[in-house]
Amino acid sequence: MDFDRLVDRTGTASLKWSFYGQDVLPLWVADMDFAVAPPVVEAAQAFAEHGVYGYARVPESLLQAIRGFLLSRYGWRVDPDWLVFLPGVVPALNLVCRAYSGPDQAVMTVTPVYPPFLEAPLFQDRRLQAVPAVLEDGRWRLPLEEMEAAVTPQTRVFLYCHPHNPLGRAWEREEVAAVVDFCHRHDLVLCSDEIHCDLLLDPVEHVPAALTSEAAGRITVTLMSPSKAFNLPGLNFAFAIIADLDLRRRFSREARGLFSLPGCFSVAAAEAAYREGEPGWRSSSSTCAATATWWRPSWAAIYPASP
Numbered sequence: 001m002d003f004d005r006l007v008d009r010t011g012t013a014s015l016k017w018s019f020y021g022q023d024v025l026p027l028w029v030a031d032m033d034f035a036v037a038p039p040v041v042e043a044a045q046a047f048a049e050h051g052v053y054g055y056a057r058v059p060e061s062l063l064q065a066i067r068g069f070l071l072s073r074y075g076w077r078v079d080p081d082w083l084v085f086l087p088g089v090v091p092a093l094n095l096v097c098r099a100y101s102g103p104d105q106a107v108m109t110v111t112p113v114y115p116p117f118l119e120a121p122l123f124q125d126r127r128l129q130a131v132p133a134v135l136e137d138g139r140w141r142l143p144l145e146e147m148e149a150a151v152t153p154q155t156r157v158f159l160y161c162h163p164h165n166p167l168g169r170a171w172e173r174e175e176v177a178a179v180v181d182f183c184h185r186h187d188l189v190l191c192s193d194e195i196h197c198d199l200l201l202d203p204v205e206h207v208p209a210a211l212t213s214e215a216a217g218r219i220t221v222t223l224m225s226p227s228k229a230f231n232l233p234g235l236n237f238a239f240a241i242i243a244d245l246d247l248r249r250r251f252s253r254e255a256r257g258l259f260s261l262p263g264c265f266s267v268a269a270a271e272a273a274y275r276e277g278e279p280g281w282r283s284s285s286s287t288c289a290a291t292a293t294w295w296r297p298s299w300a301a302i303y304p305a306s307p
């Protein structure tokens with residue numbers, strides 16, 4: 001990785017660099033200005049040279065690359081059937097609200113948080129229960145008591161940002177276990193957005209929520225993507241890990257007809273990232289600047305035709 005080379009992104013249709021004028025630093029977009037790692041560029045180049053850009057399907061080799069990565073990095077033995085491929089994590093946050101709660105029901109999250117956590121329940125006509133995080137001795141913590149006070153039988157889903165954008169907290173094992181316990185006791189589906197988990201600055205180890213207990217595996221929908229750590233967000237490739245068959249069916253049923261298959265470039269790049277990304281990139285990826293951000297223009301400003 002070359003973190004010193006300045007890449008000129010003008011004229012590349014970059015959302016980050018074309019939304020405002022040149023004098024605005026667009027820190028609300030979490031993509032980085034480093035060129036991606038050579039194995040990923042080579043995989044994309046090889047595919048470009050092939051010259052036929054047809055529909056793709058996730059090949060066995062990519063499944064194995066993802067499974068190998070999750071096993072070596074987190075000790076997580078993931079069954080291929082548990083993986084549901086998606087064009088992004090944000091669509092999945094919306095899908096989770098639709099799949100696991102009804103129109104009169106509520107979705108809880110902890111604020112401040114990446115705006116789509118707040119938008120997803122509202123876009124899907126669910127009630128939002130936003131519980132403010134607690135700042136204690138200069139460190140943010142989960143508002144567990146306040147969550148207990150706010151939860152009702154109508155609450156069906158907890159949207160968990162793990163690690164948390166923008167609090168910058170990589171939640172520790174006990175904290176993750178407390179969230180799982182909260183969701184388990186209140187019969188909530190735990191949607192754990194772990195998109196930033198491969199990009200930690202501190203020595204803290206990421207603990208996937210689904211791995212904290214046997215119950216966690218049954219109630220958790222984990223969302224992951226190579227887009228943050230490997231800087232591939234423009235390739236629109238993400239996946240959910242859902243071990244429980246019933247939860248997986250409900251999620252997939254809600255997605256029917258809405259999402260296209262992963263694109264052929266994203267399949268090639270994701271495989272290179274996951275195959276080559278461990279263990280060699282561990283130290284270099286941890287030196288990347290975290291790009292966590294929570295303010296951004298409204299959805300309607302980014303997508304002017306939306307209501």
Ligand SMILES: Cc1ncc(COP(=O)(O)O)c(C=O)c1O
Pocket residue numbers: 029030087088089090091114161165193195196225227233237238293
């Ligand atoms: C916590 C979190 N989830 C999801 C996303 C975006 O995910 P995607 O681009 O896959 O929709 C971001 C982007 O910054 C994020 O910070």
